[in-house]
Amino acid sequence: MPQADKHALPSHKPGSIEHTTLPCTDAASRQNALATAFDYRGDITLDLNDGKKIIGFVFRYDENPGQVHLFVVHGKDSIPQIVPADTITAVHFTGEDTAFGKSWDDWTTKAEKERVKEAARLARESVARGEL
Amino acid sequence: MPVPVSQAWTVASYVLGQKLRGVKRYPLVLMLEPLFRCNLSCAGCGKIQYPDHILNKRLTPQQCWDATDECGAPMVSIPGGEPLIHPEIDSIVEGLVARKKYIYLCTNALLLKRKLDLFKPTKYLTFSIHMDGLEPEHDAAVCRDGTYQVAIEAIKEAVARGFRVTTNTTLFEGTNPARVREFFDAMMKLNVEGMMLSPGYSYQKAPDQEHFLGRERTKKLFQEILKGRKKSWKFNLSPNFLEFLQGNVDYDCTPWGNPTYNVFGWQKPCYLLQDGYVPTFKELMSDTMWENYGQKSGNVKCRDCMVHCGYEASSVDDTFGSLPGFARTVKAAIAYGT
Numbered sequence: 001m002p003q004a005d006k007h008a009l010p011s012h013k014p015g016s017i018e019h020t021t022l023p024c025t026d027a028a029s030r031q032n033a034l035a036t037a038f039d040y041r042g043d044i045t046l047d048l049n050d051g052k053k054i055i056g057f058v059f060r061y062d063e064n065p066g067q068v069h070l071f072v073v074h075g076k077d078s079i080p081q082i083v084p085a086d087t088i089t090a091v092h093f094t095g096e097d098t099a100f101g102k103s104w105d106d107w108t109t110k111a112e113k114e115r116v117k118e119a120a121r122l123a124r125e126s127v128a129r130g131e132l
Numbered sequence: 133m134p135v136p137v138s139q140a141w142t143v144a145s146y147v148l149g150q151k152l153r154g155v156k157r158y159p160l161v162l163m164l165e166p167l168f169r170c171n172l173s174c175a176g177c178g179k180i181q182y183p184d185h186i187l188n189k190r191l192t193p194q195q196c197w198d199a200t201d202e203c204g205a206p207m208v209s210i211p212g213g214e215p216l217i218h219p220e221i222d223s224i225v226e227g228l229v230a231r232k233k234y235i236y237l238c239t240n241a242l243l244l245k246r247k248l249d250l251f252k253p254t255k256y257l258t259f260s261i262h263m264d265g266l267e268p269e270h271d272a273a274v275c276r277d278g279t280y281q282v283a284i285e286a287i288k289e290a291v292a293r294g295f296r297v298t299t300n301t302t303l304f305e306g307t308n309p310a311r312v313r314e315f316f317d318a319m320m321k322l323n324v325e326g327m328m329l330s331p332g333y334s335y336q337k338a339p340d341q342e343h344f345l346g347r348e349r350t351k352k353l354f355q356e357i358l359k360g361r362k363k364s365w366k367f368n369l370s371p372n373f374l375e376f377l378q379g380n381v382d383y384d385c386t387p388w389g390n391p392t393y394n395v396f397g398w399q400k401p402c403y404l405l406q407d408g409y410v411p412t413f414k415e416l417m418s419d420t421m422w423e424n425y426g427q428k429s430g431n432v433k434c435r436d437c438m439v440h441c442g443y444e445a446s447s448v449d450d451t452f453g454s455l456p457g458f459a460r461t462v463k464a465a466i467a468y469g470t
Contacts, residue, residue, distance in 0.1 A: 131214070
């Protein structure tokens with residue numbers, strides 16, 4: 001069994017990596033985990049080698065020098081922080097995969113009734129935020 | 133002519149100035165994204181899929197003005213997200229007008245009628261209204277019924293109050309050319325200044341890839357749409373870009389032409405791809421491996437892209453790059469009435 005699978009948690013969304021984990025045991029696995037984190041459209045949790053955990057959204061990953069740039073969650077806000085890649089021991093995809101299930105096909109294959117309901121819910125949310 | 137002479141002159145003198153100074157890579161339009169939050173949730177959109185704490189971030193007016201000064205482009209496009217959600221959008225626009233930048237504020241118009249009082253008509257400000265077709269096509273594209281009618285009312289109001297108004301249309305797989313032609317007629321009846329067109333954005337991280345047009349399909353579609361075009365249709369695009377979309381002229385991408393600045397910083401390499409961010413415009417221009425992008429680079433991410441943010445700047449550069457390029461532009465401008 002590949003290491004990534006061994007450490008993976010079961011995803012509650014088939015096809016999404018949400019709620020899975022990628023370990024960083026060597027340079028190659030670290031590179032893969034951090035590149036995947038950069039592509040992910042949700043928050044992740046980083047395990048650091050000093051036992052600390054950081055939760056945030058990765059918006060930049062530089063392979064050389066190895067650095068991860070995140071917006072680290074602080075209450076309802078988030079602030080930018082840079083984490084050296086070689087201090088990261090695992091990446092957990094803990095936040096909602098916000099892009100998952102949002103394709104045009106996903107939308108059109110829903111029943112009309114479901115689409116109307118979802119559109120109404122999204123509109124209500126926008127009104128509640130004062131955006132409509 | 134769908135743009136004021138002063139705008140055409142500003143752009144022409146800027147580009148010629150860059151050419152005379154021997155600047156190979158220069159920005160033409162700053163893509164300024166002051167937020168990612170939108171009040172629509174169009175299926176397949178690659179710009180709004182973020183956690184709430186990211187969607188709640190806003191660039192400050194000062195950040196917007198600093199980015200504009202740093203970039204130096206004569207035009208600023210404000211997409212998003214929905215810019216009219218930004219609580220200080222009027223202040224942002226005011227600062228850009230003071231800098232004499234030609235602004236295209238891209239909006240779905242759901243809030244436009246309510247917020248028009250925040251703005252003053254000026255040649256520097258254009259509302260670029262997202263319209264993806266006639267009522268059924270537009271409402272289906274944005275996944276909400278009633279949106280088309282709200283936008284139409286807002287366009288009428290903005291035009292009546294003396295604002296510059298254009299439409300901005302993105303075409304995807306399955307577009308019916310005859311319906312697009314009917315749509316052009318409907319938009320021109322509203323007295324908009326011109327129409328912008330582009331094939332769909334193939335966002336690298338968009339959750340929908342199948343519905344973006346391939347290169348040959350794009351050319352065929354635009355040939356059919358623009359065949360025997362009516363004199364009444366006005367396009368707010370470089371005439372050579374319309375020629376490019378139909379396959380009548382070939383360009384490579386100019387990804388530095390429309391640099392993008394948002395809550396993450398300067399986006400590498402372009403508006404569509406997200407290969408990372410850098411804090412300064414200077415770093416964007418110097419650190420990006422530009423040769424790795426564009427159709428001719430062989431980069432698969434760029435293979436099917438013919439989007440205006442990459443190729444409109446190429447066509448403008450062609451206009452001022454050589455006498456044949458200038459002659460092509462004049463010929464196409466006469467043909468399209470642009």
